[in-house]
Amino acid sequence: MDLNIIILLFTLTSLVAGLVIGILLRKKLVEGNQKNIALQGRQIIENSINEAEQIKKEAILQAKEEAFFIKQEADKELKANRLEIKEDQRRLDRKFDEVQKEFQILEERQTYLKYREEELIDQEAEIVGHRQKLDGLIEEQRYKLEQIAGIGQEEAKVQLMQLIESEVRMDCAKRLVRIENEMKIEADRKGKNILALAIARYAGDYVADKTVSVVSLPNEEMKGRIIGREGRNIRAIEAATGVDIIIDDTPEAVILSGFNPIRREVARLALEQLISDGRIHPARIEEVVQKVSEELEVGIRESGEQATFDVGAHGMHVELINLIGRLKYRTSYGQNILQHSLEVAFLCGVMAAELGLDVKKAKRAGLLHDIGKAVDHEVEGSHAIIGRDLARKYGEAEDVVYAIGAHHEDQPPKSVLDVLVQSADALSGARPGARKEMLQSYVKRLEDLEKIASGFTGVEKSYAIQAGRDLRIIVDSQKIRDEETVLLSRDIAKAIEEQLTYPGQIRVTVIRETRAVEYAK
Missing domain, CATH: 1.20.5 (Single alpha-helices involved in coiled-coils or other helix-helix interfaces)
Structure with missing residues (x-):
């Protein structure tokens, strides 16, 4: 359509x-x-x-x-x-x-x-x-x-259960004792093998370096030039470096006295440079000290970088690297702390490899375990706790941080890494020739600590533990009240400060307990 x-x-x-x-x-x-x-x-x-x-x-x-x-x-x-x-x-x-x-x-x-x-x-x-x-x-x-046996059903059940329970307990106890003994023997054998292997594989120096605190002079006349007119040169050196210079009858030598190892090293290097240059006056002293300080800071950073490179601890914060470098000028009982830290790191790595753990993390914890000693003269507290706080501040892993704080049992160990660092630290410090301190002087310091504590009224017993870093005091609860324990710990700590010379700090713990005893006749 x-x-x-x-x-x-x-x-x-x-x-x-x-x-x-x-x-x-x-x-x-x-x-x-x-x-x-x-x-x-x-x-x-x-x-x-x-x-x-x-x-x-x-x-x-x-x-x-x-x-x-x-x-x-x-x-x-x-x-x-x-x-x-x-x-x-x-x-x-x-x-x-x-x-x-x-x-x-x-x-x-x-x-x-x-x-x-x-x-x-x-x-x-x-x-x-x-x-x-x-x-x-x-x-x-x-x-x-029941008629024949003379006991009821429930009573028979109870007796049977008790008999079975007793037999099972005895069997379990025997098995537990046997297993525990076997585990102790096996753990002891494996632990000794791992420690022996770690010690054998680490070839460290027997006698560690020591920071020099004596400066040799070319002649006796140089002492007068160091003192200067009316003592202005020696005052300028002490003011610029913060180190006391002791000039005594020692022939052709001056002694540098200072608690800070970095300042003591700056003073030593500056004084040697001034002696070799021959120009000693306040303006020149300030110039040389400033120059030496800058050079030493560069050297500290290079030493820290070299240590982290040797261990394989990459990505570490620059402040931690500087603190590691400062350990080069810190000693403990004659043992160089930087060398000791490297030794602990390598021992931790060897033992971690044998146990199938993270080798890099173990080495990192070993290298940083004594980092608190780089600043323990400037910060109050145990060097383990100081090091733990520094490592946490600069972004280290939490298990590494905890291992640093636990290596002297300031906090209880929680992991195998904590025990590894403790063991490696003890191996490095206890091997023959590692430290120069004699047994007699070590025992005498412990005895002096206990003697000072025992001299106070109300003290029953005193124990110096952890190489003299911790003093435990037990007091008589009848003579000392709870409120007086605080004053007593403070008085003992003050007496130790006045009478003894020691590295780091000593923790004084006063323990008071009340016991109620009654006899039943």
Whole structure:
């Protein structure tokens, strides 16, 4: 229908166009030959009509062809759909047959199960009857046994449980003792092997270096030049370095006295440079001390970097590296602390490798374990606790931090790493030749500590432990009250400060307890 309308519209449009063209031509030719114009117009109109008819016929023919093609396609699709529907119907019929068969099988099974259930109910009733008979026989036998044995059921149970419990306890105790002894023997053997291997693999120097505190002079005249006019030179040196210079009868030598090892080293280097230069006056002294201090800081940083490189402790904070370098000028009982720290780090690494632990972390903890000694002259507290706080401040791992704080048992060890650092520290300090302190002087210092504490009223016993770093005092509770223990600890600490010379600090702990004893007669 739409195609016919389109053809009709196209025809009308062609006719209108032809008429318009004819009218225009006719109007144009009116001025000339009107007859020719009329003929030409009619000819044009007739041609337009013929052309429109031809176009209409072609359009109708094309539309019919397309309609026929569409009809054929629709017939094919309808036929295919009918075939598909028939196939689906056949599949559904097969499924329905299968479902019917399964339903029949289920009905048969349900009938069989119902029959089996009835049989089981009958068997269960029979079993219940037999059980009741058996319970009656058991109760009868139990009554006869109780009459023969002379004890009741509950009492027999208690005795049997006690007997079994006693036997199990004895067996468990024997097993525990045997296992514990085996573990102790095995642990002792393995521990000795690991320690022996660690010591054998570390080839350290037997006698560690010591910081020099005596400066040699070329002649006796140099003492006067060091003192200067009215003592101005020696005062300038002491003011610039913070170290006391002792000039006595020792030939061709002066003694540097200072508690800070860095300042003492600055004073030594500056004094040697002034002596070699020969120009000694206050302005020159300040200049040389400043220069030596800067050079020493560079050397400290290089020593720290070299130590971390040797151990493999990378990524360490620059302040910790500087503190490690400062340990080069710190000694403990004649043992250089930097060398001691490197030795502890290597021993920790060897033992950690044998135990299958993190070797790098063990070396890092060993290198940093005495880092608190770099500043223990400037900060109050145990060097282990100071080192722990410094390591935590500069971003070290928490297990490394705890191992540093626990290596002198200022806090209880919690991991194998803590025990490794303790063991390596003890190995490094206790091996022959590592430290110059004699046994007699060590024992005498402990005796002096205990003697000072025992001299106070109310003290019953005193014990110097942890190499003299901790003094434990037990007082008589009848003579000393709780409030007086604080004053007593303070007085003993003050007496130790006045009477003894010692490195680091000593913790004084006063212990008071009350015991109530009564005798039952």
